[in-house]
Structure formats: structure tokens, C-alpha cells
Amino acid sequence: MNFNQKNQTSTNLQDSIVGSQIRQNYEGYINSSSKTTPTTPRKVLIRSFPYTTSLYSQDLEVSDESLFSVWLGCHAFVIEREQESEANDVVKLARLSYENDEDSAYRLLYNYVDTALEQHLNAEKVKNIFEAAIKNNLQIDLLVGLLTVTYRFDYFLASIRQEFFNSVKIKAIKALGETETTEMLWGLI
Amino acid sequence: MAVPTWLESDQNVFISSPYSLAIAIKKIASDRFHIGILYKNLKNELQVLHFAFHHDLRNERLDNSYHWVNIRLNRTRAKGVVYQCELIASKKAKIPYGITYKGGQINKSGYYSSALNEVGLTCTTFILAVFEAQVGIKLVDWQSWESRPEDTQFVNHMVSAMRERNKKNTNPTIPEAHIKSVEEDICIRIRPEELTASAKFSIAELPVDFLKVQLPASEIKAALL
Numbered sequence: 001m002n003f004n005q006k007n008q009t010s011t012n013l014q015d016s017i018v019g020s021q022i023r024q025n026y027e028g029y030i031n032s033s034s035k036t037t038p039t040t041p042r043k044v045l046i047r048s049f050p051y052t053t054s055l056y057s058q059d060l061e062v063s064d065e066s067l068f069s070v071w072l073g074c075h076a077f078v079i080e081r082e083q084e085s086e087a088n089d090v091v092k093l094a095r096l097s098y099e100n101d102e103d104s105a106y107r108l109l110y111n112y113v114d115t116a117l118e119q120h121l122n123a124e125k126v127k128n129i130f131e132a133a134i135k136n137n138l139q140i141d142l143l144v145g146l147l148t149v150t151y152r153f154d155y156f157l158a159s160i161r162q163e164f165f166n167s168v169k170i171k172a173i174k175a176l177g178e179t180e181t182t183e184m185l186w187g188l189i
Numbered sequence: 190m191a192v193p194t195w196l197e198s199d200q201n202v203f204i205s206s207p208y209s210l211a212i213a214i215k216k217i218a219s220d221r222f223h224i225g226i227l228y229k230n231l232k233n234e235l236q237v238l239h240f241a242f243h244h245d246l247r248n249e250r251l252d253n254s255y256h257w258v259n260i261r262l263n264r265t266r267a268k269g270v271v272y273q274c275e276l277i278a279s280k281k282a283k284i285p286y287g288i289t290y291k292g293g294q295i296n297k298s299g300y301y302s303s304a305l306n307e308v309g310l311t312c313t314t315f316i317l318a319v320f321e322a323q324v325g326i327k328l329v330d331w332q333s334w335e336s337r338p339e340d341t342q343f344v345n346h347m348v349s350a351m352r353e354r355n356k357k358n359t360n361p362t363i364p365e366a367h368i369k370s371v372e373e374d375i376c377i378r379i380r381p382e383e384l385t386a387s388a389k390f391s392i393a394e395l396p397v398d399f400l401k402v403q404l405p406a407s408e409i410k411a412a413l414l
Contacts, residue, residue, distance in 0.1 A: 103231055106272050141265045148269030151325045152294065184263040186392050187325035 087128035091136045098139050105142060110149050117153050123160060126150060130164040140175060140184075143168045147188045154189070165189045190411040195389045198256045204233055209267040211257040212316065212328075212385045213237050216413050221343075222381040224312050226319065227257050228271045238274050240315035243286035243351065243363050248278035256413060258388040262326070270324045277319060285309030285367060286351065288344060289377050290331055294322030308370045313384045328387040331379060333398040340378040348372045382409040 090112050098105035109129075116125035133143055147165060154161055165188065172181040197203060203211070213227035225239025235251035262270070277295055284301045287309025294302050295318045301310070310318055320326035351368045386405035387397050 102268075106268075110272060110276070141268060144265050145269040145272070148266070148273065148324050152323045180263065183392055184266045186263070186266065187327055188266075189325075 087125070087132040088136065091129065091132040091138055094142060095136060095138050098142060102141070105139075106145055109142060109146060113146065113149050117150070117156075121156065123157055126153075126157060127160050130160065130167075134164070134167045134171075140168075140172055143171065144184060144188070147185070151188060162189060190408075192256070192412040193389075193405070193408045195258055195405075196256050196409060196412060197259065198253075200235055200251060203227075203235065203257070203259070204229065206259065207264055208259040208261065209264065209271050210260045210262055212260065212388045213239075213251065213255040213257040214381055214385045214409065214413070215254045215256070220414065222385075222409075222413070224316065224381040224385055225255075226274055226316055227251060227255070228274050230271060230275060236274075236278070238278050238319075240284055240310060240312045243309070243354075243367075244283045246278075246282045246284055246315075256409075258385050260326070260328075260388045261392060270320075270326065273324055274319070284315065286311070286347070286363075287371055287374065288314075288340075288347070289374055290314035290317055290379060292322065294318045306374075308367070308374050311378075313379050313381050316384060317379070327396040329379065329384060329402065330396045330398045333400075334377050334379055335399055336375070336377045340376050343378060344372065344376050380406065382406045382413075385409055 090108065094105045094108045097108060113126055113129060116122045116129075130146065132138075133146060138146075147161070147168060150157055150161055165185070169181060169185060172184060176184070192198075197211075209229040211227040212224055214222050214224045217223045223239070223241075225237040227235060227237050229235055236248055237251050237255065238246075238248045241247050260267070282295060282301055284295070285303075285308065287307060288311055289307070290310070290313075291307040292304035293307045293310060293314075294304075295315070301318070303309070314331075317329070317331060320328060321331075348368055348371055351363045351371070355363055355365075383399075383402050383406045386402050386409055387395070389405050390397050390401075
């Protein structure tokens with residue numbers, strides 16, 4: 001059973017309630033004249049964010065791109081949620097998006113990590129994302145993407161990146177072999 | 190002289206190749222080249238991200254004036270770099286012109302962070318600033334570069350070009366103090382053909398030093414000038 005199916009069975013009732021709530025607020029977000037000014041509807045989106053993955057392409061029938069827009073729209077308020085579960089949600093959404101649209105998955109992760117570092121210099125957030133990425137079996141491409149986007153913050157994240165690098169290397173060697181892994185990870189640490 | 194086999198110019202070949210990144214080079218004067226980062230985006234469009242001049246960063250479709258050398262980077266690894274290029278391209282970075290590289294970088298937000306005593310970047314060192322400082326691609330050991338007497342002529346030419354540009358505009362766009370800094374800075378110039386040539390080496394051989402890159406750089410020069 002994949003993540004999507006699991007959520008479908010366990011949250012059907014919640015989905016139907018939260019789904020309509022998200023739909024309303026998503027429309028509110030899309031129609032909002034200022035997408036940079038935080039609004040109350042977007043706060044509701046955050047609270048229902050865990051469900052958006054199971055509603056993906058079903059109740060909402062949104063494309064990856066618009067789902068990404070929803071995510072971006074509410075991103076500013078993500079801090080309201082517990083960081084660890086937030087990291088899991090972001091990684092699961094990226095993992096799911098990647099199957100249909102690599103672009104959205106990359107941008108989702110890049111934007112999240114870059115915001116955490118560029119604006120807040122928040123190593124804890126990045127550490128949570130790294131751990132969630134390994135735990136949730138994020139695709140190798142995206143794991144390498146995470147190493148790439150955090151490269152220039154190595155001075156600040158050295159031990160966290162080293163630990164993540166080692167985990168990615170082990171996964172990559174299993175999947176791709178030693179030679180390809182060495183080439184793929186060249187220069188990243 | 191024949192064009193080396195590793196110096197490519199067929200767009201279809203690049204599109205169908207496993208590579209997504211290259212250093213693109215073109216002749217812009219009888220003795221000078223200009224270079225940029227050639228990348229293949231997800232739509233298979235070929236774009237060149239290049240630093241044209243002072244405060245003039247461009248992202249353009251590849252045209253027939255360029256040749257290029259593929260960076261033999263793993264596809265997965267290259268993908269992350271392509272995204273970085275696209276993000277940098279989407280910002281309007283105001284990068285000052287300056288010749289000697291001292292380790293500056295362009296961050297994803299599009300801002301240029303100069304290294305200590307660094308005046309600005311060239312088309313060549315812009316690529317170093319993106320690759321080396323931001324995504325871990327070390328093509329050359331830039332600290333091994335040597336100063337050459339003929340580079341003084343290049344400095345003089347660029348200083349004149351900056352003053353010329355100011356004369357043409359009603360409002361000068363390059364402060365005289367900046368031009369003076371370029372003029373007075375020590376000159377250790379990494380030439381476009383040298384950085385381009387470094388891409389021909391395998392990942393295991395990188396970064397290459399000043400001496401190692403001279404032969405392939407002279408081959409590019411002989412083929413394209």
C-alpha cells in the first residue's frame with residue numbers, strides 16, 4: 001500500500017470535510033489580489049495541509065503546479081505546525097509530485113530548504129527534512145538535489161550534511177552501484 | 190585547424206545526449222571569446238546563462254554562434270545544477286564587472302557576494318561563481334592561475350569599453366570609482382577558452398590546474414579564432 005492509498009482509507013471522512021475547506025480557500029488564494037500578504041484563509045490551508053497529499057488529483061483535481069502554488073501560498077505559516085511532521089509532509093508531497101512532475105518536486109524542496117537557510121538560517125529545519133527524506137525513501141534524484149541546494153551552506157551545516165551525505169551514498173550504492181554513485185556525488189561534500 | 194572532436198556545435202546531438210550541461214563559447218572579436226553556461230531544461234530547450242557585461246546577466250536561447258564542451262556530469266547530479274541555473278536566470282542579478290576572481294559567489298536569490306578585495310566578475314568567473322561556490326562543480330584550480338603580461342592589454346580594453354559605454358548614455362551607468370578599481374586591481378585572468386577547455390577532462394581529473402588546461406585551450410583558440 002503506498003502513501004496515497006493509506007491516506008485514502010484512513011482519512012476519507014476528514015478528506016471530504018477538509019477537501020471542501022481547502023477548495024474554498026484554494027480558490028480564495030488564487031483570486032487573492034495580493035499573494036504576498038498573509039490572509040486568514042491561508043492559515044486554514046496550513047492546518048489542512050497534511051490532507052492535501054491524499055486529496056491530490058482527487059477531491060481537488062488540482063495539477064502538481066497548482067498544488068505547488070497552494071503550498072507556496074501557505075508556506076509562510078508552516079511555522080505554526082510542528083517542524084518534524086511538517087518536514088514529513090513536505091517530503092511526502094515532493095515524493096508524490098515527482099512521479100508526475102519532477103519540476104514541481106524539485107521546486108517544492110528547493111524553495112523550502114532555501115527559505116529555511118536563506119531567510120532564517122534554520123539548521124534544525126534542514127536536519128528534519130534530511131531525516132524525513134531518508135525515512136520516506138525519497139527518490140535518489142531528489143536526495144542529490146537536496147545535497148546540491150545545501151552545498152553553499154556547508155560551512156553552517158557541515159556535520160548535518162555529512163551525515164545526510166553518508167546515508168544518501170549508502171542508498172545510491174545499493175541502487176546504482178559504486179561507480180555511478182561516485183560520479184553522481186562528486187564534489188558535493 | 191580542425192575543430193577538436195570534444196568541441197561540439199550540433200544542437201540535435203546535445204539534445205539527444207545524456208548531458209544537460211556544457212560550457213558554451215563564441216568568438217566576439219579577432220582575439221577574444223565570450224562564454225556561458227549551456228544547459229538543457231526539462232522541456233529540452235537549450236539555454237545559455239551568461240554574464241554579458243557590467244550589470245548585464247542574460248539567459249538566452251542557444252544560437253548558432255556557439256560551440257561548446259559538455260561537462261561529463263552524471264545526469265542526476267546535473268539536474269540539480271540545471272535547476273539552480275534556471276533560478277539564477279529568473280533573477281535580475283546586478284553583477285559588477287571585474288577581472289580577477291577571488292572566490293565570489295552568486296547565490297540562488299540572485300545576489301552577487303564578492304570575496305574580499307574582489308571587484309567583480311567576468312563571463313568566465315561568473316561561471317566559477319555559480320559552479321564552484323554554489324553547487325560544488327570544481328572545473329579548475331583557480332588559485333593556480335598565473336598572471337601574464339598580455340592580460341594588461343585586456344584590462345585596458347575593458348576599461349576603455351566601460352568608459353565608452355558611459356559616454357554613450359546620458360546617465361553614466363558604471364561609476365568611475367568602479368572603473369578605477371578594475372584598472373588598478375591585480376590582474377590574474379582566467380581566459381574563456383581555458384575554462385571551456387577544462388570541461389573536456391573527466392570528473393576524476395577535475396579540477397585541472399593552469400598548466401594542464403593550456404594545451405586544450407590552445408586547440409580551441411586555433412579552431413575558432
